[in-house]
Amino acid sequence: MTTNDQYFINQVIEGDTNAFSVLVNRYKDLVFTLTLRILKNREEAEEVAQDTFIKVYKSLSKFKGDSKFSTWIYKIAYNTSLDRIKKNKKHINDVAINEFTEHEIKTIDNALDKLEQTEQEQAIQDCIALLPGEDSFLLTLYYFEELSLDEISETVGLKPNNVKVKLFRSRKKLATILKQKLEPELIEYYERGNK
Numbered sequence: 348m349t350t351n352d353q354y355f356i357n358q359v360i361e362g363d364t365n366a367f368s369v370l371v372n373r374y375k376d377l378v379f380t381l382t383l384r385i386l387k388n389r390e391e392a393e394e395v396a397q398d399t400f401i402k403v404y405k406s407l408s409k410f411k412g413d414s415k416f417s418t419w420i421y422k423i424a425y426n427t428s429l430d431r432i433k434k435n436k437k438h439i440n441d442v443a444i445n446e447f448t449e450h451e452i453k454t455i456d457n458a459l460d461k462l463e464q465t466e467q468e469q470a471i472q473d474c475i476a477l478l479p480g481e482d483s484f485l486l487t488l489y490y491f492e493e494l495s496l497d498e499i500s501e502t503v504g505l506k507p508n509n510v511k512v513k514l515f516r517s518r519k520k521l522a523t524i525l526k527q528k529l530e531p532e533l534i535e536y537y538e539r540g541n542k
Contacts, residue, residue, distance in 0.1 A: 352416040360408050367407075371400055374417065377492070378424045384476070384483035385428040395431050399424045414501055418494070422502045425484060432480070474524045482517035489514055 352373075358366035378399050383392035402423050410419055468491075475486050481503075488494045488502065496507040496514075503510065 353412065356407055356410060356416065359404070367404055370403075370416075374420050375400070377417075378420060381421060381424050381484055381487060382428050384487050385425070385480035386431060387480060391431060391435075395427050396424070398431075399427045402427060415498065417492075418498050418502055421488065421492075421494075422504070425503055428480070428484075470525070470528065471521075474521055474528055477524055478517065478520055481513070482520055485510070485514055486517050486521060 352370065355366045355369045359370070375396065379392060379396045382395040382399070383389065386392045386395060399420070403420055406423075410416065471490060475483050475490075478486070485499065485503070488499050494502070496510050499514075500507040500510045505513070
């Protein structure tokens with residue numbers, strides 16, 4: 348689906364403004380999800396998502412195709428969200444999280460594997476939404492967009508190694524929340540399985 352993004356980009360640059368609506372429709376849900384993950388406020392996320400597409404439209408001729416078009420849009424969404432936070436001077440409080448080892452994260456991952464795929468995705472989505480904005484944003488790109496470390500680092504403007512560290516910390520926070528939320532679900536899962 349994304350391979351013909353360039354076709355629509357060229358159409359817009361050549362003056363066919365209707366072609367832009369194809370690109371908006373293709374990416375609007377994810378851009379909104381990402382802005383909501385950071386801003387934690389539906390109205391603000393909608394405004395920032397709109398601002399993102401205005402910026403995309405105005406700077407479309409600057410897109411050189413060095414990265415995927417989607418990565419470029421996510422980067423604009425990320426930076427526009429951060430600008431909004433600075434403008435609002437909102438301070439997002441981080442949740443205090445116990446230290447988690449990689450082994451414990453693997454245990455959580457294994458527990459997740461036992462849930463139905465759709466239940467698992469919904470459970471992760473719900474828990475990701477509870478995390479602070481940047482963690483939420485990174486994990487959405489990592490788990491649901493399946494971006495590589497390089498693509499994520501390009502999106503957020505950090506070195507891949509820094510992204511790796513941030514992702515690990517975000518996963519620790521997610522693991523803490525999943526553990527609290529999922530244990531009752533897992534018990535229910537095993538009870539269902541035994542009937």
